[in-house]
Amino acid sequence: MLDKSLLGYGFCERAPYAADPAGTRGRLVPEEQSRTRSDFQRDRDRIIHSTAFRRLAHKTQVFVALEGDHYRTRLTHTMEVAQIARGLARALRLDEDLAEAVALVHDFGHTPFGHTGEDVLDEVLDHCGGFDHNAQSLRIVTALERRYANFDGLNLTWETLDGLVKHNGPLIGPHANGKPVPKPILDFDARLNLELDSFACLEAQVAAIADDIAYNTHDIDDGLRAGLLTLEMLEEVPFLADMLASMRAQHPKLEADRIAHEIMRRQITSMVEDVITVAQARIAEVNPQSSADVRAAGQAFAVFSDEMAATDKALKRFLFANLYRHPDVMRVRKAAAKVLHDLFDALMDDPSLMKGHFWQDGVVGASGDDKARHVADYLAGMTDTYALSMHRRLFDHTPELR
Template structure:
């Protein structure tokens, strides 16, 4: 099921058929509605902050490790390539890919875990919900509306790129998304259905990017070695192929070539499996995609098995390495101490945030504190904690 360059598949999202924006706007003369969404995401403050938010390693540990920004760019590149090959709308796939991490707090998954714990009694925290809050409310760039006023299709992709979420509506944060378009049935996000193939492409591009780049960063950090990886599923056979084709290749170049090839192997697997599922399930329209019984853009069973082996290796040898555990522990303490202090003393927040937090409603106060902390970069969180808790920094307040 290959589509010639520039052609559009019958199940692709169509910018001219968009359900529109929450606040109607005149069309752009130079860009489709999805390209306009992409550009708004690139220009927003939350996107720029991603340069200071990291995945596994904290920002100050080295200049060459992935940040959320470089990761998002890499996800977008893979998503565009997949969308092109499948005849999908590349601008929509790219927009969703670029937006998918906007709600991540500082310090990667350690930061998310801590905010989940702190917000447990006040509506919870989920980085996908936080991304939705960023693009619909927290970004303040336009006089006519809050957020970025993205199209329905991009919002759908942000919320449901990992599949239907109706089973989570007992969580207050997700209920807020369900109520977003209250009174506007044409903008109902239909949380029980699947998102577009463009959104599914962005989701699997995220998986491809982080699995490959965690291998790359792990070797650069010294936590992993190429000799160890030679016996690991997926990456091991790829490395063997590199050394077979380039005997005596130095370790740095072997690592780079192996990661490049592994991305290619995973992309080809996704294309083959997606085309198989589309044909097997008789998907011929976007409505078929949304009403499908399963995700259409997926890895094959064989690839999933190999990825499982790789992920188990990374979990044991990298994500739970004592050096990474120390970083996680320190990061969680930083966020926990700041959260508790700000909830107890909201008057010490910066003025625009204290105005939101100075309320007798404990849920609203906690959410304002959570929004402030979630927007921090790693470096800013470290410095803010130092200003608040280090007596030697009193004059920096």
């Protein structure tokens, strides 16, 4: 049962198990404290003011931006994740600024054209460790953003970096997913120990589950808007079928657009309340007295109940079969993959095409793996529109991504 007395309506004192900005482990490059903002607030602000954050506005979520103005981009998805993460953080009396910072930075490493771009870069970098968008996010905030006089990257706090790297769980040890740890993460961990065998703080955990909630709900909404999904198709998932039946009983003449929005709203509410209920129960059972206790607990706190986890899997199976692998989506993905393959080959042949900033200087004298990684950094930072524009300049024919 959801304990509403613990929901943070208005200001609520931070719980003992929340991350405390006054007790931060600091930054790789020491800085003076701000007189007006906590360290986690400064992290959030640096993330929002970064170049990588602005680029999210023109990176694909599922549908290429050319399809229409109302589909979600990486930026709108990121903002929706941050909103859900803040709500969860408030309910659990966590540090909302840290939860928001992790949510806002979690997609920095995504490529143009959604997961298609990640698949292409993983393929062309297979000989040197592949490509992982989470590791790329870390590279961006620790090296590739070059805005400040005293350091490369954004010089974020240990807690934000820890949350970025491990928001989905430990990367090594008995609780890891068994996948190899990407080299960029290992390289940075050698400079600043991120305790890769422990769980992340609760703020990062709520950002991770917020991402799942946002994906499931908003991809259904975009799929309905695109006409690739129908309300009748949603009845394949019992969770959605029950919602549809309830809405039709309450509002038998409600138009389809309003029904779609009601599904999204009710789905988010159900999932958020489920996570809060489970987290409250686990917190009560473990009784962590610090954020360190959370990381050392050997389990995640912000997770779905068994019933909702089964629903989450059913929703993902439904979306994979009916949306992500829809023939229209796959046709566009194939064309986008060709664009990125062409650009990678062209930049490897002639790195001088990487004009401006530090790209050309960085690749001078580089060869082999270093050169390929540098080109991949350049491609990963591109927006959909810039990648298409560059392809049109270099090639006689550019596929139509429609």
